[in-house]
Structure formats: C-alpha cells, structure tokens
Amino acid sequence: MNFEPSARSKDYLERVKRFVREHIEPAESRYMAQLHADHAGGDWRRWRVPPEMEQWKARAKAEGLWNLFLPDATLGAGLSTLEYAPIAEETGRSFLAPEVFNCNAPDTGNMEVLWRYGSEEQKKQWLQPLLAGEIRSVFCMTEPEVASSDATNMQATAVLQGDEVVLNGRKWWSSGLGHPNARIAIFMAHTPNPDLDRRQQHSMVLVPLDAPGVTVERMLPVFGDHDAPHGHGEVRFDNVRVPTSAVIGGLGRGFEIAQGRLGPGRIHHCMRCIGAAERALELMIDRGMGRTAFGKPLLNLGGNRERVADARIAIDQARLLTLYAAWKLDELGALGAMTEISAIKVVAPNVLQKVVDDAIQLHGGAGVSNDTPLAGFFAQARSLRIADGPDEVHKGVIARIELAKRGFSRS
Template identity: 50%
Template sequence: MSTTQSLFTLSPRVEKLRKVLEDFVEYECIPAEPLYHKQIGQGENRWKVVPPVIEQLKLRAKELGLWNLFLPNYYPESPGLTNLEYAVLCELMGRSTVAPEACNCGAPDTGNMEVFAKYGTAEQKAKWLVPLMDGRIRSAFAMTEPAVASSDATNIETSIVRDGDSYVVNGRKWWISGAGDPRCAVYLVMGKSDPHNKSPHKQQSVIIVPADAPGVRVIRPMQVYGYDDAPHGHVEMVFENVRVPASNMVLGEGRGFEIIQGRLGPGRLHHCMRAVGAAQRAVDLHVLRLTDTNRKTFGKILAQHGAAADALAQSRLEVEQGRLLVLKAADMVDRVGAKNAMTAIALAKVYVPSMTLRVVERAIQAYGAKGVSQDTPLAYMYATGRTLRIADGPDEVHLMQIAKAELRRADALRARDDKQRALAAAKL
C-alpha cells in the first residue's frame, strides 16, 4: 500500500478521496483486470470491441466521485485538486492497468484534455473537451514520426498548409497511443506550418483533426515486447491531404512548442505518479512471494534467505526515493508552474521509470518462471515501464536538461568560492 499519506497532511476531502479510491482500485479495478483482457477478444475484434467491464468501472468511478481528478484547480473545469493532491491519488491508480481509464485519468486523454482546457477556444472546448471529460470519446496526440529523430521535435516533417479557410495536413506518424481505440474521435497533430521560419521553435503548430476526416488512415498497431495494448494501441498512421477548418488550429500558427511544453510537463509527471504506484504493487507482490510458506528452498521460505530479503529492502528504498521526487515536482508545479519546475520534472522522469524497472525485475526474479509468464502482472508492468524511458522524451534528453540546469549554477558557485577564499585570506 502507498505510504504517501504520512508525508504531509491531506485535507479532509482528499483523505476521503484517497480512502475511496484505494478501495476502488484494490477491490474493483485489480480484480477486473483478468476479465478486461478476456473481453478484448482475438484477431481484428481486438480493435473493434471495447471491453464492457471498463464501461462498468467508469460508471462506478463517477458514482464514487473519482472522475477527472487530474485536471488542476486553476482550470474552471477542474474538480479542484492541486497537482500535489492528485499525485497521491494518481499513484493509487497506477497500481492497476485499468484504474486510470476507469477514472478518466488515463494517457493520452489527460494531456489532450489539458491542451483543450488551457489553449482551446470556446468552440473547441464545447466540441472536444466536454465529451472527453464526460468519457464519451477518447483522443490521441500525433507527434512522433518514423522518418526523423523525434526526440528533437524540430525535426518533425508533417506539413500543415493553409489553403483558404482550411488547413491541409500531410505526414506519417507512429507510436500514436490511443489511436487504435474505436472510441478515439480526435487527434491533436503536430506539424510544420512555417518551415522557413528563422526560429526552429516557431515552425511548428498543433491542429485538431477529427479521426473520421477523409485521408486519415491507420497503417498498423505497434507492439511493445509483443504487447499491442488493444484496443487502445500505439499505431503507425498516415495523414494524406487531410483538410480541416482553419478554426481547428490550436492557439495559433507557430505555437506548437509552447503547446507541447504545456502538455508534456504535467503529462510526464502523471506517468511518473502512475509508475510509482506500479512499483509499489510490485513490492507488494514481492512481499507475498517471499513470505509464501508453501514455497521453501533448502528448508527455508524465501524471506529467510538473506539475499532475497536484501533485494526486497532495496526495492523499498528506491520506491520511497521515487515517490519523494514525484511529490516534490508536483509541489513545485503548484507553486511556480510547470515551466519553472522543468528540472524537478526531469529528475523524476529519468529516475522513476528506471527505478520501476529495477523493482519489477527483482519481483520477477523472486517469482522465477512465473514472474515472466501471464500468471502475474509483472511481465506487462516491465514492458510498460521500459517504454516510459522513451515516451515523452528519452532519458538522454532529460539528462541533458538536468546537466544544463546544473551548469548554469557555475558562475554563482565560482563567485561564492572566490568570496570564501577572500574571507579565508583575510583571517590569516
């Protein structure tokens, strides 16, 4: 179980939400996971059928007041929580593969809803944000491309060309999460509207493309270690002469980087919040395995072997470290904004996915062959955790950002060092 509640005082409302959500995740969402995967089905039906159990869980989450908790309190559409308060709750959702969607707090919808809430016009909000927040549709964010190094988004080549009262979109995208879902009704597409602008960060725009627009074509689902995540999916897709109204431009031409930074800052942190929850669940499974009295080696249960117990202790240490990084970053976003909390977010984004992999790996090792099978959630947790070291910017990009922030302190540190030397010399 999470120990977050002991780190700071929660308001009575958030404490109540935490208790209700914990029960919902543990006793309704986690038990529903096997049925969810069974209902997905086989073959092409995997991309056509939404598991009925998830819709039942969504109704239950609404009844319990666990709906749209992610949207921060500075938006009029928000349920009123801070990022720090949501971090406590989001960690609990991360314990289950279905809980985030059940609470309408799953990626990529949370990031897309925040884009509409922060940058959308009244018309765009009415058409897309309202049904997304109601859970009637889903969405995708189309940025990454197969032909370029998309970790540097200035490389993106998809074209967005003005033509009278319309824009025409052409390009190929891949790893577009959520685009396989039959409920996916809208894409936020990033591309170049002004490729000759002297500033590489003003060449890009984000535009709204309805999923049923002529010229939108899904090529194939991508797999992560053999998992296709149907019906959600991570697809390769083509936009071929897709024409949309000029009113579908988000914020304005050349504002793409501003939008993705506003979207990815909180979104990266949400991934980390959920990953801490997954890591904590792995620790819990690890404890159960080590204390299973039916499984003994050399006359002892696993917990009585020093090396096995040490591995569990190491996992506990690392989960606590990751949780604190996430909570600090969430608190900074609340106090100084996502832009000024970029380094704190980057620290969490680098550390937490790698930490989760190490924790899950230790639990897998304790379970032996069962750990890599379909009989525990650990293998799937490892696959999704590994993806997070790449999604929303690879580790290397965030490490560069962290290093730059550190190096910017050099002049101040040198001035302090010089002052210390001068004071020491004066005392001699």
C-alpha cells in the same frame, strides 16, 4: 514546503482505494485474461471494450470519482498537481483504474491542452465529450523516419492554405489509436516560417480520425503485446484539410503548448510508476515468503532481503522527488520545475523497471507470463524511458541547467 496531502486529497484517495478494492481488483485478472484472449493476433478494427469498463465508469462518475486530474472545480475535482499525485499513484497499481476514473493517458494531456489553450468551439466539440468519457483521443507526435528525441526534426507539416490548414506526414506510437471510441487526434507538425525561431514553427491541430486522408496503417506491439483495446498505432496523413479553427492556440505555438501539456502529465506518469512499483514489491514479498527452496523461504535466499530493502529505499526516494516536482510545478509552473520534471522522468521508470525485474526473478516463469501484472509493468517501465523523451534527453536538460548556474552557455 509540505507534502502532506490535503483533506480533499485524502478524501478522494480513500474513496479511490475503496472503489479499486471493491470493484476493480476482484475482476482485474479475469478482465485482463479476456482482453488477451479476445485480441491476440486479431484485427485491431474489431477491438472491443469489455462491458465492465462502461459499468465501472458509470459508477465512478456517479460517485464523483471523475476527471480527478483536472485542476478545475467546475469540470473536474479541482485538485492541484500535488493533491492529485497520491491519487495517480493509487491508480498506477492497476492497468484498468486510470480509464475507470477518466484519468488515462493520452486523454488527460489532450484534455488539459484543450482546457488551457482551446477555443470555445474546440471545447464544445471535443473537450466536453472527452470530459464525459464518451470518446477517446490520440496524440500524434513521434515519427518513424527521424530521431524524434529532437522534436525539431519533425517532418510532418501543417501549412496554411487560404482558410484551411493542410496536413501531411506519418506518425507512429500514437497511443489510443486502436480504441473503438477514438474520435480525435492532436497532430503536431512543422509549420515552416523562416522569420521565426525554430521553436515557433510547430503547431498542434485537431484532426477527426474519420477525416479524408487519415489512414491508420497498423498497431505496434510492445514486447509482443498490442495493449488492446487502446493500442499504439502508425497513421498516415495525406493532404488532410481542416479549417483554421482546428488549430489549437494559433499556428506556431506547438512547442509552447507542449511544455504546458507535458509538465503535469509527467507527474501523473511518474506517480503511476510508483504505484506500480509498490504493487510489484508487495507481490515480490508475498511470493518470496510463500514459496520455499532448499528448505527456506525464497526471500531468505541469495540476497533477496537486501533487494526488498533496496526497493523500499528507491521507491520512497522516487516518491519524494516526484512530490517535490509536483509542488514546484504548482508554485512556479513547468519552466520553473524543469530540472525536477526531467529528473523524475529518469528516476521513476528506472525504479519501476528495477523493482519489477527483481519481482519477476522471484516469481520465476510466472513472472514473465500474464498470470501476474509484472510483465505488463516491466513493459510499461521500459517503454516510458522512451515515451516522454529518452533518459538521455532529460539528463541533457538537467546538465544544461546546472551549467547555466555556473555561467556557462548552452554550447
């Protein structure tokens, strides 16, 4: 195996770096401060995207830095997961860069679902405007009334009635729900069928957010921040009726599709974590060498140099493991890389959380303010340890696979 980026990957990476350095970084602090000022405690229905975002997106599209995540040369950059990984890392250094290049979650995962499993009608109606960056999308899976770490607990339903599917249920932590350009949600629900295995009784359904019966109830703050203008919302579906043509891939295929969706997406999340950890380490070093206490640079006090060394070791280990997972995903598919994908979902957010925590400590009060990206990175790390499945679930998957190698059953 060879983790050296291809020539195409290197070219895109250098162009992305230059774009971020020349256009995004000079405006990032002001942009984020404006977001916090405009949306603090306000009505999410009045959230707006600052005009710079659309300007950056237009420039990125014109420069060919668009849909870099999609392994389809006609619709995106045509990069493999391994080729895209270092680019995802670079965009992870900024809260703004993923959207600028139309590579932000949950849209990337939703676009991959439609690209892989969608009908021609679904692609025309929803995938094309998503790929163009004209609309945003939402993924509705987690539910407030059950332990969503076990997706078979799902209470929301998608039931066939004639030539329609009727949807009922409540979802929360539906990311992107507050975005003013959000138009479509992928709703995952239980489709009861006692004749099938429990993992063949769930469906993914496309639901326009303006459909009758869809009610967005609130945005949920993460450590007090509503993550405007994207947001993470709670939404209710009351007898929402959509045509059967809105079902992705057919009723009962939800788990199969989810596995295809989550594999590449988890690589993207983890590489962005590594990029954020790199930036946190840089901020930690600059702060530690730029401030003095007791006659010495902060970095020369209290074991801080060891913390820098530990961070470098941990970040590089996480990167290598994630690149290995990306390589294995490309070679064997999501099922063939299950151990590695589960492992990086534990490792990368935990590494980011530890590195950011040390960087916050060196920054003192500034580290928990909005004057640096550290508080946002910490919230990102801590929430990701839940968002794509809790650490414990991923460790359980790894343990089950290891036991199976020794001939022990699932029990």
